[in-house]
Amino acid sequence: MTVAAALLLTAGLVGVLAPRPLLRLAARDVDPTLSIVAWLASAVGVVATLTLAVALLLVPDHGTHLLSRMHDCWSYLEHGMTPSVEAAGGVAGLVLVTALLARLAVVSARAARRRARTRREHLATLRTAARQEPGSPSTLWLDHDEPLAFTLAGTPGVVVATEGLNRHLTDDQVAAVLTHERAHLAGRHHLLVAASEAIATVLPFLPLFRHAPAAVRALVELAADAAAVRACGVDAVRTALLKVSQHGTPGTALAMGEDAVEVRLERLAGVRRHRSPLLGRVLCVAAGTTAMALPTVAGLGGLLVLVALGCL
Amino acid sequence: MHGLGELEAAVMEVLWRAPAPMKVRDVLDELNNDRNLAYTTVMTVLDNLHRKGWVDRERDGKAFRYEAAVSRTEAAAKALREVLTASGDPEGALLHFARSASERETELLRKALPRKSRKT
Numbered sequence: 386m387t388v389a390a391a392l393l394l395t396a397g398l399v400g401v402l403a404p405r406p407l408l409r410l411a412a413r414d415v416d417p418t419l420s421i422v423a424w425l426a427s428a429v430g431v432v433a434t435l436t437l438a439v440a441l442l443l444v445p446d447h448g449t450h451l452l453s454r455m456h457d458c459w460s461y462l463e464h465g466m467t468p469s470v471e472a473a474g475g476v477a478g479l480v481l482v483t484a485l486l487a488r489l490a491v492v493s494a495r496a497a498r499r500r501a502r503t504r505r506e507h508l509a510t511l512r513t514a515a516r517q518e519p520g521s522p523s524t525l526w527l528d529h530d531e532p533l534a535f536t537l538a539g540t541p542g543v544v545v546a547t548e549g550l551n552r553h554l555t556d557d558q559v560a561a562v563l564t565h566e567r568a569h570l571a572g573r574h575h576l577l578v579a580a581s582e583a584i585a586t587v588l589p590f591l592p593l594f595r596h597a598p599a600a601v602r603a604l605v606e607l608a609a610d611a612a613a614v615r616a617c618g619v620d621a622v623r624t625a626l627l628k629v630s631q632h633g634t635p636g637t638a639l640a641m642g643e644d645a646v647e648v649r650l651e652r653l654a655g656v657r658r659h660r661s662p663l664l665g666r667v668l669c670v671a672a673g674t675t676a677m678a679l680p681t682v683a684g685l686g687g688l689l690v691l692v693a694l695g696c697l
Numbered sequence: 698m699h700g701l702g703e704l705e706a707a708v709m710e711v712l713w714r715a716p717a718p719m720k721v722r723d724v725l726d727e728l729n730n731d732r733n734l735a736y737t738t739v740m741t742v743l744d745n746l747h748r749k750g751w752v753d754r755e756r757d758g759k760a761f762r763y764e765a766a767v768s769r770t771e772a773a774a775k776a777l778r779e780v781l782t783a784s785g786d787p788e789g790a791l792l793h794f795a796r797s798a799s800e801r802e803t804e805l806l807r808k809a810l811p812r813k814s815r816k817t
Contacts, residue, residue: 507780509702513709513751514772527773535781536792545780547773569792578792605792 388688389475392438395684396431400591403427403676407593408600410672417607421577422669424600426676428584428593432485434680439482442475485587493583500579504539511537511545522570524563532629536566538575550629558625561617565625568612574605610649623653704734704742705751712752713769718762 407427411420515525522536524544532549536542544566550559569575581597588594613622630646711727712719719727725739743763746752751772754761767775 509705510776510779512702512706513746514769514776515706517706527777528769529773529777530770533777538792547777566792574792609792 388685389438389441391688392434392441392681392684395687396434396438396680397591399427399434399680399683400431400593403431403593404596404600407676411600411604411607416669417604417611418572419669419672421601421604421608422673423676424593424597424604425577425580426673427679428597430677430680431591431593432588433677434684435478436482437681439475439478442478443472489583489587492586493579496579496583500538500575504537507537508539508543511543515545522567532562534562534566534629536569536575538570538579542570542575544570554625554628555621557617557621558628561613561621561625562629564616565609565613565622568609569605572605572608572612574609577601577605606649607652610653614653619653623650626650626653704738705746708739708742708746709751709765709772712763712765715764718755718757718764720757720760720762722760724763 407420407424410423411417511525511527515527518524518526522542522544524546527533527545527547529547530549530552532547532553534544534546534550536544544563546559546563546566550562554562578598578601581601584594585596585598610622610626613625626646626649707728708724711724715723715727721736721740721743724743725734725736728734728739743752743754743761747754747763751766752763753766754763756762765772
């Protein structure tokens with residue numbers, strides 16, 4: 386009971402407190418992908434810890450003396466004895482966790498279907514009007530004076546760009562925009578956004594889950610900016626961002642949007658050289674593993690400290 | 698689905714380049730310079746495009762003559778309007794280069810700034 390309670394407590398604490406340090410991680414000059422991985426891994430860690438806590442409740446004596454208690458367990462069953470409070474709690478927890486995971490699966494699948502349909506419709510419309518430039522990913526060029534660019538998710542995804550980019554931006558600025566968009570596709574950013582939307586829908590009661598979509602949407606932009614900076618330099622990305630945002634479509638570009646762009650610009654001002662891709666990947670895995678294991682390790686560690694203090 | 702979309706684009710391309718309204722047969726001949734399509738396929742595509750408002754047609758004897766209802770530029774604007782004003786994007790099907798962000802997102806972005814530049 387105590388172990389399970391400690392795990393539940395830390396899962397809750399991480400769910401409430403984690404966003405702050407995660408944002409601080411994003412503020413350091415690290416690859417934004419690292420922050421996204423850490424954020425999503427923390428979410429997975431919290432769910433895993435909840436599941437573990439429930440599982441422990443269900444195991445008589447929390448598995449500490451599993452073998453020696455097998456006999457008792459059998460006799461409980463044989464004599465039809467009333468289950469202990471924790472077992473009842475465990476069953477309730479099991480139902481809850483199973484329901485949560487099932488809902489997550491349903492919500493994700495439904496969103497994926499909607500996304501595929503939206504993409505199909507958009508693609509049909511855009512293709513009719515656009516000139517397609519083959520490539521991987523292919524680019525759809527629209528004869529439109531306003532400089533615009535966006536990506537459509539899917540396998541394969543497509544980059545959509547307007548001729549306005551070529552009219553109003555220099556070649557390296559256009560390259561910066563296209564690199565940014567291709568980074569979204571290469572990094573599967575649409576999937577990351579979709580995953581964060583799904584967990585926020587299913588588990589809105591913890592800030593870690595509730596704020597995941599906004600954080601991930603913001604961070605994928607920073608990640609794509611970083612990729613563009615690596616390929617085309619800071620100046621090209623900054624100027625492209627300025628020019629494209631100033632041309633904002635009337636009605637769709639809100640003042641808030643310009644704020645977000647401003648933040649990206651400020652961040653670009655502080656970009657430093659990036660480490661090697663391999664090291665980056667190693668760091669990503671390390672951050673992900675740490676974030677995922679943190680709730681469980683913290684719960685058990687805290688308990689050990691309590692035990693140690695109690696025995697001294 | 699994918700193939701049909703591509704055909705619609707090819708047919709529009711032909712109509713945009715044509716100086717005058719075209720019969721299905723003319724469009725077919727033009728397209729069959731580099732592929733081998735059936736008459737009925739092209740007729741279906743033109744029918745679809747007419748239904749969607751991309752092409753106009755007028756009767757000429759027994760057949761229809763088709764022409765693009767909108768210029769290429771108008772078509773681009775129409776496509777953009779359709780795609781970009783689609784209400785929200787809760788499933789993340791679309792990622793923009795410089796997109797309007799929610800207030801929450803902007804706030805989180807601000808927090809994600811290095812301390813140094815946040816003060817300035």
